[in-house]
Amino acid sequence: MTESSAQILSDADLDDRPGDPHRDDDPTVGELQLSERASLQRVAGLSTELTDVTEVEYRQLRLEKVVLVGVWTEGSAASAEANMAELAALAETAGSQVLDALIQRRSKPDSATYIGSGKAEELREIVLATGADTVICDGELTPAQLTALEKVVKVKVIDRTALILDIFAQHATSREGKAQVSLAQMEYMLPRLRGWGESMSRQAGGRAGSNGGVGLRGPGETKIETDRRRIRERMAKLRREIRDMKKARTTKRAARNRSAIPSITVAGYTNAGKSSLVNAMTGAGVLVQDALFATLDPTTRRATLDDGRAVVFTDTVGFVRHLPTQLVEAFRSTLEEVVDADLLLHVVDGSDPFPMEQISAVRQVISEVVAEEKAEAPPELLVINKIDAIDGNRLTELRGAVGADAVFVSARTGEGLPELFDRVREFVGREDVELTIEVPFSRGDIVSRIHSEGEVLTSEHTESGTTMKVRVPAAFAGEIADLEV
Numbered sequence: 001m002t003e004s005s006a007q008i009l010s011d012a013d014l015d016d017r018p019g020d021p022h023r024d025d026d027p028t029v030g031e032l033q034l035s036e037r038a039s040l041q042r043v044a045g046l047s048t049e050l051t052d053v054t055e056v057e058y059r060q061l062r063l064e065k066v067v068l069v070g071v072w073t074e075g076s077a078a079s080a081e082a083n084m085a086e087l088a089a090l091a092e093t094a095g096s097q098v099l100d101a102l103i104q105r106r107s108k109p110d111s112a113t114y115i116g117s118g119k120a121e122e123l124r125e126i127v128l129a130t131g132a133d134t135v136i137c138d139g140e141l142t143p144a145q146l147t148a149l150e151k152v153v154k155v156k157v158i159d160r161t162a163l164i165l166d167i168f169a170q171h172a173t174s175r176e177g178k179a180q181v182s183l184a185q186m187e188y189m190l191p192r193l194r195g196w197g198e199s200m201s202r203q204a205g206g207r208a209g210s211n212g213g214v215g216l217r218g219p220g221e222t223k224i225e226t227d228r229r230r231i232r233e234r235m236a237k238l239r240r241e242i243r244d245m246k247k248a249r250t251t252k253r254a255a256r257n258r259s260a261i262p263s264i265t266v267a268g269y270t271n272a273g274k275s276s277l278v279n280a281m282t283g284a285g286v287l288v289q290d291a292l293f294a295t296l297d298p299t300t301r302r303a304t305l306d307d308g309r310a311v312v313f314t315d316t317v318g319f320v321r322h323l324p325t326q327l328v329e330a331f332r333s334t335l336e337e338v339v340d341a342d343l344l345l346h347v348v349d350g351s352d353p354f355p356m357e358q359i360s361a362v363r364q365v366i367s368e369v370v371a372e373e374k375a376e377a378p379p380e381l382l383v384i385n386k387i388d389a390i391d392g393n394r395l396t397e398l399r400g401a402v403g404a405d406a407v408f409v410s411a412r413t414g415e416g417l418p419e420l421f422d423r424v425r426e427f428v429g430r431e432d433v434e435l436t437i438e439v440p441f442s443r444g445d446i447v448s449r450i451h452s453e454g455e456v457l458t459s460e461h462t463e464s465g466t467t468m469k470v471r472v473p474a475a476f477a478g479e480i481a482d483l484e485v
């Protein structure tokens with residue numbers, strides 16, 4: 001196990017972070033995270049291993065020099081290429097260097113080797129010619145397919161699911177996020193455990209000998225059964241821990257809901273520019289990276305609109321097509337926040353070749369989460385980002401496709417942001433109430449809350465206090481109703 005690899009399966013790692021860095025109000029946190037992440041970039045020649053504490057033989061992810069392979073079953077050539085481009089972006093995000101890519105047109109993946117046997121031979125040639133050490137398949141392969149393809153190409157073969165799990169493992173920072181990713185990895189790993197020696201003979205650098213030893217094995221159990229049992233035990237423990245963490249989070253959420261500050265959730269496809277937009281709108285240092293899943297824990301930032309009103313922005317985890325099922329739960333829990341929001345900013349990368357597909361993928365998941373929580377969906381404001389990177393014709397086309405309600409912005413150049421602020425104000429101002437109150441001198445706390453959550457229209461000092469005409473959110477108006485004159 002190397003220092004640089006993600007030690008995602010160790011208990012210690014889950015426990016040794018005292019605070020959640022995202023909750024910190026330090027605006028430079030994003031930059032610190034970025035430099036921390038950069039300092040953990042992989043070094044060529046080292047590998048990420050998923051073995052560690054469970055002491056099982058597991059297909060190690062050696063994400064160094066990779067060749068991608070995909071099976072194109074339906075849709076246009078352009079969308080097949082876009083899928084491969086996404087796989088390449090995922091692979092690079094995980095720290096690997098993409099050497100080549102290969103797409104096979106077939107009605108369905110080959111049941112034995114994913115791609116056909118002829119193509120598999122061709123893939124072997126490409127692997128040899130490029131010096132690749134890993135093949136990444138687009139999609140989720142059965143354990144048997146992975147093994148069969150490995151036999152032909154003679155280097156490690158992993159699938160898209162393992163790749164995404166690896167990225168999530170590298171990027172999760174909160175305790176709950178880490179626990180959920182560990183759980184997802186174990187779920188993925190369980191049916192893929194392999195017997196002694198079978199794989200290690202092909203895997204140079206494997207740690208076939210470093211097992212728990214004879215004493216740890218139960219009577220009559222084989223190594224693999226012991227491993228399975230241990231993994232199941234760890235999974236049960238993790239599930240309990242996650243349940244408790246979730247409870248704590250729900251309590252926090254409830255507290256936040258009671259406050260009258262409008263909350264805005266920023267959601268959208270991965271790499272759409274959600275974090276950039278939150279930064280542009282709030283001046284907060286949320287981590288931005290040209291990588292997929294840069295943000296893996298929902299980040300909350302307080303900001304002030306230009307009329308002085310406070311709002312809370314929540315940046316969320318990005319979406320991706322075909323999210324591994326093992327990760328759906330982890331991902332959804334981050335989206336529960338969406339349900340409570342007063343406004344959903346749905347950010348779209350306008351420079352993507354298929355923005356409409358991203359939009360519908362995101363809407364679909366959100367409506368599922370909303371249905372599950374038995375809640376009402378918050379109003380959605382579609383924000384088409386990166387307009388600085390779209391040419392005029394595309395822009396006109398896109399405007400026609402998304403309708404007149406969408407706002408077009410560039411988080412990079414700031415174009416369109418004033419309009420976005422206007423639109424946001426329209427939404428959060430909807431619930432406002434105007435009233436005239438008399439605040440006793442002793443209640444300075446009320447005056448400061450009015451300033452942060454609403455607006456003071458007129459103010460006049462009297463003998464006993466201050467008479468103010470104010471505009472505040474409806475919930476807050478209820479709290480101060482007894483001061484009304």
Ligand SMILES: Nc1nc2c(ncn2[C@@H]2O[C@H](COP(=O)(O)OP(=O)(O)OP(=O)(O)O)[C@@H](O)[C@H]2O)c(=O)[nH]1
Binds near residue numbers: 290291411
């Ligand atoms: N050209 C251009 N690039 C942008 C714009 N906004 C963001 N980007 C770039 O897009 C990449 C992704 O930005 P992020 O803000 O990290 O995107 P995100 O949606 O938070 O991504 P994840 O957290 O990974 O899901 C970065 O390289 C940004 O610099 C924009 O308006 N124009």
Ligand SMILES: [Mg+2]
Binds near residue numbers: 276287288315
């Ligand atoms: Mg982000």
